[in-house]
Amino acid sequence: MPFVSPEDFAKEKIGAVQDYSILAWRAIANFFSSPRYMADVYTQMDLIGVGSLPTIALTGFFTGSVLALQSATSLKAFGATTMTGSLVALSMVKELGPVLTGLMLAGRNASGMASELGSMKVTEQIDAMRALGTDPVRKLVTPRLYATVVMLFFLTIVADAVGIAGGALVSVTMLGMNTSTYFHSSYRSLEYADIVQGLTKPLFSAFIIATVGCYFGMNTKGGTQGVGRATTQAVVVSSIFIIIVDFLVSRAMIGVFGR
Amino acid sequence: MADQSRSGAAFPSKPSEAPVVVFDNVSIAFDLKPVLQNISFQVKHGETLIILGPAGGGKSVMMKLANGLMKPDSGRILIFGEDITQMSEKELYKLRARIGMVFQESALFDSLSVENNVAYRLNEDHVPEAETHERVVEALKFVELEQAIAKFPSELSGGMRRRVSIARAIISKPDLILYDSPTGGLDPITSTTIIELVMKQRDVSHTTSLVITHRLQDAFTLAMNRFNTQTNAMERIPNDGIDESTKFLVLNEGRIVFDGSTRELVGSNDPWLREYLS
Numbered sequence: 001m002p003f004v005s006p007e008d009f010a011k012e013k014i015g016a017v018q019d020y021s022i023l024a025w026r027a028i029a030n031f032f033s034s035p036r037y038m039a040d041v042y043t044q045m046d047l048i049g050v051g052s053l054p055t056i057a058l059t060g061f062f063t064g065s066v067l068a069l070q071s072a073t074s075l076k077a078f079g080a081t082t083m084t085g086s087l088v089a090l091s092m093v094k095e096l097g098p099v100l101t102g103l104m105l106a107g108r109n110a111s112g113m114a115s116e117l118g119s120m121k122v123t124e125q126i127d128a129m130r131a132l133g134t135d136p137v138r139k140l141v142t143p144r145l146y147a148t149v150v151m152l153f154f155l156t157i158v159a160d161a162v163g164i165a166g167g168a169l170v171s172v173t174m175l176g177m178n179t180s181t182y183f184h185s186s187y188r189s190l191e192y193a194d195i196v197q198g199l200t201k202p203l204f205s206a207f208i209i210a211t212v213g214c215y216f217g218m219n220t221k222g223g224t225q226g227v228g229r230a231t232t233q234a235v236v237v238s239s240i241f242i243i244i245v246d247f248l249v250s251r252a253m254i255g256v257f258g259r
Numbered sequence: 260m261a262d263q264s265r266s267g268a269a270f271p272s273k274p275s276e277a278p279v280v281v282f283d284n285v286s287i288a289f290d291l292k293p294v295l296q297n298i299s300f301q302v303k304h305g306e307t308l309i310i311l312g313p314a315g316g317g318k319s320v321m322m323k324l325a326n327g328l329m330k331p332d333s334g335r336i337l338i339f340g341e342d343i344t345q346m347s348e349k350e351l352y353k354l355r356a357r358i359g360m361v362f363q364e365s366a367l368f369d370s371l372s373v374e375n376n377v378a379y380r381l382n383e384d385h386v387p388e389a390e391t392h393e394r395v396v397e398a399l400k401f402v403e404l405e406q407a408i409a410k411f412p413s414e415l416s417g418g419m420r421r422r423v424s425i426a427r428a429i430i431s432k433p434d435l436i437l438y439d440s441p442t443g444g445l446d447p448i449t450s451t452t453i454i455e456l457v458m459k460q461r462d463v464s465h466t467t468s469l470v471i472t473h474r475l476q477d478a479f480t481l482a483m484n485r486f487n488t489q490t491n492a493m494e495r496i497p498n499d500g501i502d503e504s505t506k507f508l509v510l511n512e513g514r515i516v517f518d519g520s521t522r523e524l525v526g527s528n529d530p531w532l533r534e535y536l537s
Contacts (some may be wrong), residue, residue, distance in 0.1 A: 135352065
């Protein structure tokens with residue numbers, strides 16, 4: 001591997017941040033001017049949203065289940081097993097629902113976007129699109145961005161609901177809790193701020209998944225090997241960004257709402 | 260370099276005589292490695308410029324520069340009299356409505372059928388469905404591929420993909436067509452079929468075109484034959500004639516080594532050129 005001077009390395013990274021920022025800004029701004037590719041938005045919503053539903057539902061269900069199982073053991077020591085519903089609901093809605101849904105979607109869709117656009121890039125389909133008078137960012141990136149933002153929001157709600165239901169199933173069937181107690185405890189523990197926090201995070205995660213996935217796809221170089229590299233980078237970078245942004249949003253929300 | 264009158268920055272002032280393509284001292288480098296250096300040439304209306312040269316000589320880069328898909332580091336590129344190096348991407352999209360491009364590996368959209376690939380530009384312009392279908396069939400008939408209208412690119416052979424790519428490029432009746440190695444990677448028989456289509460477009464529509472090829476045989480077939488609309492086949496120009504609208508540009512290591520007519524190319528005494536042509 002050739003040695004790269006620190007100056008060149010820094011320039012390359014700053015250039016990448018600049019390119020990413022321009023791509024992200026254009027992807028957002030394109031929606032406010034014509035032409036709008038609404039058919040592509042709906043297609044992407046189907047692929048991203050409906051296509052990810054089983055994965056997200058399974059992830060949410062078993063996360064809620066295992067959370068109930070583990071927390072009940074700890075809460076038993078304090079004689080507070082009735083608080084299991086509260087712990088599962090708060091954890092799912094504020095943290096695990098948004099983050100795990102984001103990470104699962106990053107694995108499924110950021111990789112998909114990077115490989116699809118990357119393949120188009122290396123086979124000159126992106127250039128062909130430009131040559132035929134179509135802006136590839138408007139046609140390919142903007143629909144994916146808006147579709148991901150809308151669908152991740154609803155997928156997170158599904159994950160939260162299914163997670164709480166999973167926790168209920170474990171609590172009732174394996175821990176001998178009362179169904180009414182579990183749901184009452186869950187309902188009473190959740191406040192407006194928790195819901196806002198839990199539903200703000202997917203908006204940021206979706207933005208990261210779509211823009212990072214599309215950025216690596218649109219900048220793919222080096223044939224099929226390059227497509228593989230872009231796919232891996234898209235998943236790794238978007239996953240790391242989701243976790244970092246999750247912390248920042250949590251801190252900001254605690255600052256605003258006090259919890 | 261032969262035919263110096265076609266090179267350089269001395270452009271005719273009358274719009275009707277203005278060249279369709281002008282490269283004026285164009286240079287571009289990738290990672291500090293020069294790919295094209297001080298390239299100047301012109302292509303007049305109705306001319307076909309065949310671009311020859313060894314692989315890696317900057318031919319495809321020149322084609323992408325001509326369509327505004329890349330920006331040069333220095334120099335000017337005038338297409339239809341407009342300096343595309345100063346244009347924004349949005350302005351370029353409008354200009355590209357007058358330009359058709361055939362890519363080296365066809366670059367068909369693999370998620371779209373042949374019909375939707377060919378109709379892509381018309382669909383973007385919201386042309387009525389019935390008219391679009393009619394024009395797609397017409398374009399596919401031109402490339403003799405109307406039976407493949409419902410197929411997907413993955414179901415086509417390399418030669419068929421190239422023909423669909425030509426149909427996609429000509430459907431909007433462009434004023435300029437850029438063929439980037441239309442016969443690259445094809446067997447000799449299929450290559451001749453593709454060259455015949457390029458010739459048909461040249462002789463039937465008289466469209467100005469730039470044709471990259473690394474096959475000398477294809478280049479001279481284009482220069483020494485014409486398309487007969489009566490027999491719907493190409494034929495040799497009588498008395499060892501050549502097509503006067505077909506010119507040659509030879510590139511080597513990013514520089515022009517020849518720019519002129521077929522006769523000047525064949526009669527050139529340049530040692531490198533003679534070795535290349537032999």
